[in-house]
Amino acid sequence: MVDRGNVMFMGTVESTGETSTLRIFTEFCPALLGIERYSHLIVLYWFHLRDNPEHRKTLQVTPPRHEGAPLTGVFACRSPSRPNPIGVTVVKLERIDGCKLMVSGLDALEGSPIVDLKPYNPDSDSVPEAEVPGYMRHL
Amino acid sequence: MVDRGNVMFMGTVESTGETSTLRIFTEFCPALLGIERYSHLIVLYWFHLRDNPEHRKTLQVTPPRHEGAPLTGVFACRSPSRPNPIGVTVVKLERIDGCKLMVSGLDALEGSPIVDLKPYNPDSDSVPEAEVPGYMRHL
Numbered sequence: 001m002v003d004r005g006n007v008m009f010m011g012t013v014e015s016t017g018e019t020s021t022l023r024i025f026t027e028f029c030p031a032l033l034g035i036e037r038y039s040h041l042i043v044l045y046w047f048h049l050r051d052n053p054e055h056r057k058t059l060q061v062t063p064p065r066h067e068g069a070p071l072t073g074v075f076a077c078r079s080p081s082r083p084n085p086i087g088v089t090v091v092k093l094e095r096i097d098g099c100k101l102m103v104s105g106l107d108a109l110e111g112s113p114i115v116d117l118k119p120y121n122p123d124s125d126s127v128p129e130a131e132v133p134g135y136m137r138h139l
Numbered sequence: 140m141v142d143r144g145n146v147m148f149m150g151t152v153e154s155t156g157e158t159s160t161l162r163i164f165t166e167f168c169p170a171l172l173g174i175e176r177y178s179h180l181i182v183l184y185w186f187h188l189r190d191n192p193e194h195r196k197t198l199q200v201t202p203p204r205h206e207g208a209p210l211t212g213v214f215a216c217r218s219p220s221r222p223n224p225i226g227v228t229v230v231k232l233e234r235i236d237g238c239k240l241m242v243s244g245l246d247a248l249e250g251s252p253i254v255d256l257k258p259y260n261p262d263s264d265s266v267p268e269a270e271v272p273g274y275m276r277h278l
């Protein structure tokens with residue numbers, strides 16, 4: 001049975017800040033056609049600094065920055081240490097300039113490879129009433 | 140520059156329907172610890188039937204099932220044909236039985252490899268007011 005796959009990097013998080021810049025490599029730029037019709041995007045990016053055997057064998061962590069959080073499986077938290085070092089963040093698309101997207105709300109480090117972009121559709125992606133444990137509420 | 144990465148498959152979409160079953164491989168089962176504290180999850184899965192050169196070189200499609208949709212970049216739609224065959228779906232966690240999760244709302248084919256699970260946090264993941272083009276509204 002096939003038990004793994006490969007991903008190609010589509011671009012790079014060129015800069016981060018209140019507004020972050022995603023640079024899409026020229027060869028993948030045609031995949032942006034029409035993206036300006038959406039206000040928000042889902043960004044899949046590579047936790048490149050955690051792409052090593054130690055971090056990829058991490059299955060449980062105690063989430064930092066959440067007082068009272070217990071030992072937690074990495075499928076039950078957003079730890080960048082996990083078997084597949086892929087992060088998912090919802091961002092607001094602020095502006096497009098050729099193959100560059102300016103976005104706000106990105107939770108990624110500068111230099112992170114971009115794995116995929118998807119348009120955000122509230123019909124399927126927004127669940128305002130979703131429940132989380134109490135220690136996630138006092139960020 | 141590193142321009143690609145590899146993903147390991149964490150489990151399989153064992154059955155689909157109103158409720159779908161995700162089976163996590165035994166070795167990755169510890170990563171589920173505490174997942175029952177969340178009502179909803181983000182599932183990353185592999186579009187295994189599209190993992191071939193033809194589908195992975197697809198950069199633009201005309202989305203089917205959306206009357207009036209124009210030619211669109213794959214970063215601006217949820218096409219399973221895309222350079223990295225990764226799907227993202229928000230599901231409701233209905234029940235857990237050992238290493239199996241019963242979920243509703245999964246938009247994946249039976250047999251799809253599971254790439255990652257993440258807990259859904261409405262603070263960062265829910266954007267009810269996100270804008271989409273008109274042709275996405277009449278599903």
